[in-house]
Amino acid sequence: MKVVILDERCVGHGMCRLACPEMFELSDEDGHAYVTSETVPPDLEAAVDQAVRGCPEQAIVVEA
Amino acid sequence: MDSQEDLKRCPVDFDHESRTHASNWPTEFRELRGKCPVAWTEKHGGYWVATRYQDVVAMAQDDATFSSFKTFDPHSGEVTGGITIPATPIPRGLPVESDRPDWNMFRTYLNRRFAPKAAEARRAKVRKYADSLLNRVIETGEIDLVNEFTGPVPAMTTMELMGLPLEEWREFADPLHEMVFTPKEAPEYPHVIAGVQWIFKRCIETFHQRKTEPLGDDLLSYFAHEKIDGRAVTEEEMLSFCNNIITGGVDTTTALTTHALVYLNEHPEDYRRLQEEPKLLPVAREEFVRFFTPIHGLARNVSRDVEMDGAKMEKGDRVYLAWSAANRDPEVFTDPETVDIARFPNRHIAFGAGMHRCIGSFMARVMFEEMMHVVMVRIPDYRTHPDRARRYTSVGTINGWVDMPTSFTPGPKIETGLVL
Structure with missing residues (x-):
C-alpha cells in the first residue's frame, strides 16, 4: 500500500497523526502533515486507513 | 411574491443568536439538516444557514467563492463582509x-x-499556570471552575505568548470572558467593552516598547521586529493579529474544558476509563471538541452567484457555516448526539475547515490536556x-458557561515557582 498527502488540501487538522504517528508527521512550520514514507508497512495499513477516514479535508490518498 | 424572494429557497424562522436556539439548537439543526440543509432566514439582514457536513466543508474549502474579507470604516462605523453575523463594528481579525x-x-x-512544536514548547508553562491557579483554592475545597481555572489558564497562556505582564491576568481574563456572554443592552456592557479596549491598548503600548528592545521570544516582539512581505508590520495589522489570537484562543478553550469536566462528572464510567487509560485523552479530547463545538459557526460572504445543495445563492449574500450542526450530521457520525470518548476516526470540523482552519488548535489541545491532567490528579x-x-444565553459566539461552582476534597498546595 502507498500513501500520499495532497498538499493543496491539507490544512493541518492533525487527525492523521493521531491515527498513525508512525506514518504521519506534522510540520514545525505550519502544522501540515507529511508522510514519513510513501510505502505503508502491512502492520500499519489499518491505522493508515483510519487516517484516511478521519481526515476532514479528504487530503490523504492510498493506493493498493 | 417578488422574484428576489423566490430565489431564497427554504425560508425558516432561525436566529443563531437567539435564546430559543441556545436552548434548543440540537433539535433545530437536526430539523434543518433534514428539511432545509441550506436554509434562508431574514434575521440580521438575511443570511443562509448551512447545516450538512458535506455542504459546510465544501463551502469552507471554496474560499474563492465564499470570502472572509472584511472592511471596517472607524469613522462611519460601516462594516462589510467578515466572519460574524451580525457584522461587528470593529477592525478585522487577521489572518x-x-x-x-x-x-x-x-x-x-x-x-x-x-x-x-511551538505549542509543545509551552506545555510546561501551561501546567505551571494551571497548578498555580489551583493552589489559590485547593485548601478550601471550592472553586468556580470557569472564573478561577478554565478561564484564567488560556488567558495567562495567551498573555505569556503575546508578551503581556502575567500579574495583570485578572484584568485580562475577566473582560475576555464577560464580552462573550454580556448582552449589548446590559448596564455593565460598556464596562466590559472598556476592559477589552484596555487589553488592546496594552498590546499597542507593548508593541511600541518592543521596538526599542532587542528581538525577544514573545509575539509582540516578533510583530515589532520581523518583517512581513519585506516591510514592517503596521500597528493596524498588529491589532488585527491580536484580535484573532485573543478572541480565537481564550474563551473557546475555556468552554471546551468546562463542558468536558461537567460531562465527565455526569458520566463516572467515562471518567474512570480516562483515569485508567490516560492515553485515551487525545481521542476523548477530539470527541469533546466535536460534541461541544465551542465556536458554533462562522460566516462567509458569497462572491459570485452559485448553487449549493439546491439553494441559489447570489453574489453579496451571507452564509453561516454551522460547524456544530455539521459535527452532528448522521451521514458522517454514527450516533452523533452521543459522546463516545473512544470515537475514532473522528473527522469533526470544530476547528473549521479549509484554509482558515483554526491556527491555534495545537495550543488549544495542549491547554486542554494540561488542565484536565491537573484536575484529574490534584482534585480527582x-x-x-x-x-x-x-449557561451563556446565546450560543451565537461561543457555546459556554458563565460560571461553574465546583467542590472537591481539599488538598495541599504544591511548589510551582509562581504565586498568584
Missing part, C-alpha cells in the same frame, strides 16, 4: 478575515508560531454543580 493572496502572507507569517473527586451554574 481569518482576509482572502488570498493577502491571506497567504498573513498566515505564513504566523504559522510557525502556532505549529505543533471534583463535583461540578451545573444546577447552580449559568
Whole structure:
C-alpha cells in the first residue's frame, strides 16, 4: 500500500497523526502533515486507513 | 411574491443568536439538516444557514467563492463582509478575515508560531499556570471552575505568548470572558467593552516598547521586529493579529474544558476509563471538541452567484457555516448526539475547515490536556454543580458557561515557582 498527502488540501487538522504517528508527521512550520514514507508497512495499513477516514479535508490518498 | 424572494429557497424562522436556539439548537439543526440543509432566514439582514457536513466543508474549502474579507470604516462605523453575523463594528481579525493572496502572507507569517512544536514548547508553562491557579483554592475545597481555572489558564497562556505582564491576568481574563456572554443592552456592557479596549491598548503600548528592545521570544516582539512581505508590520495589522489570537484562543478553550469536566462528572464510567487509560485523552479530547463545538459557526460572504445543495445563492449574500450542526450530521457520525470518548476516526470540523482552519488548535489541545491532567490528579473527586451554574444565553459566539461552582476534597498546595 502507498500513501500520499495532497498538499493543496491539507490544512493541518492533525487527525492523521493521531491515527498513525508512525506514518504521519506534522510540520514545525505550519502544522501540515507529511508522510514519513510513501510505502505503508502491512502492520500499519489499518491505522493508515483510519487516517484516511478521519481526515476532514479528504487530503490523504492510498493506493493498493 | 417578488422574484428576489423566490430565489431564497427554504425560508425558516432561525436566529443563531437567539435564546430559543441556545436552548434548543440540537433539535433545530437536526430539523434543518433534514428539511432545509441550506436554509434562508431574514434575521440580521438575511443570511443562509448551512447545516450538512458535506455542504459546510465544501463551502469552507471554496474560499474563492465564499470570502472572509472584511472592511471596517472607524469613522462611519460601516462594516462589510467578515466572519460574524451580525457584522461587528470593529477592525478585522487577521489572518481569518482576509482572502488570498493577502491571506497567504498573513498566515505564513504566523504559522510557525502556532505549529505543533511551538505549542509543545509551552506545555510546561501551561501546567505551571494551571497548578498555580489551583493552589489559590485547593485548601478550601471550592472553586468556580470557569472564573478561577478554565478561564484564567488560556488567558495567562495567551498573555505569556503575546508578551503581556502575567500579574495583570485578572484584568485580562475577566473582560475576555464577560464580552462573550454580556448582552449589548446590559448596564455593565460598556464596562466590559472598556476592559477589552484596555487589553488592546496594552498590546499597542507593548508593541511600541518592543521596538526599542532587542528581538525577544514573545509575539509582540516578533510583530515589532520581523518583517512581513519585506516591510514592517503596521500597528493596524498588529491589532488585527491580536484580535484573532485573543478572541480565537481564550474563551473557546475555556468552554471546551468546562463542558468536558461537567460531562465527565455526569458520566463516572467515562471518567474512570480516562483515569485508567490516560492515553485515551487525545481521542476523548477530539470527541469533546466535536460534541461541544465551542465556536458554533462562522460566516462567509458569497462572491459570485452559485448553487449549493439546491439553494441559489447570489453574489453579496451571507452564509453561516454551522460547524456544530455539521459535527452532528448522521451521514458522517454514527450516533452523533452521543459522546463516545473512544470515537475514532473522528473527522469533526470544530476547528473549521479549509484554509482558515483554526491556527491555534495545537495550543488549544495542549491547554486542554494540561488542565484536565491537573484536575484529574490534584482534585480527582471534583463535583461540578451545573444546577447552580449559568449557561451563556446565546450560543451565537461561543457555546459556554458563565460560571461553574465546583467542590472537591481539599488538598495541599504544591511548589510551582509562581504565586498568584
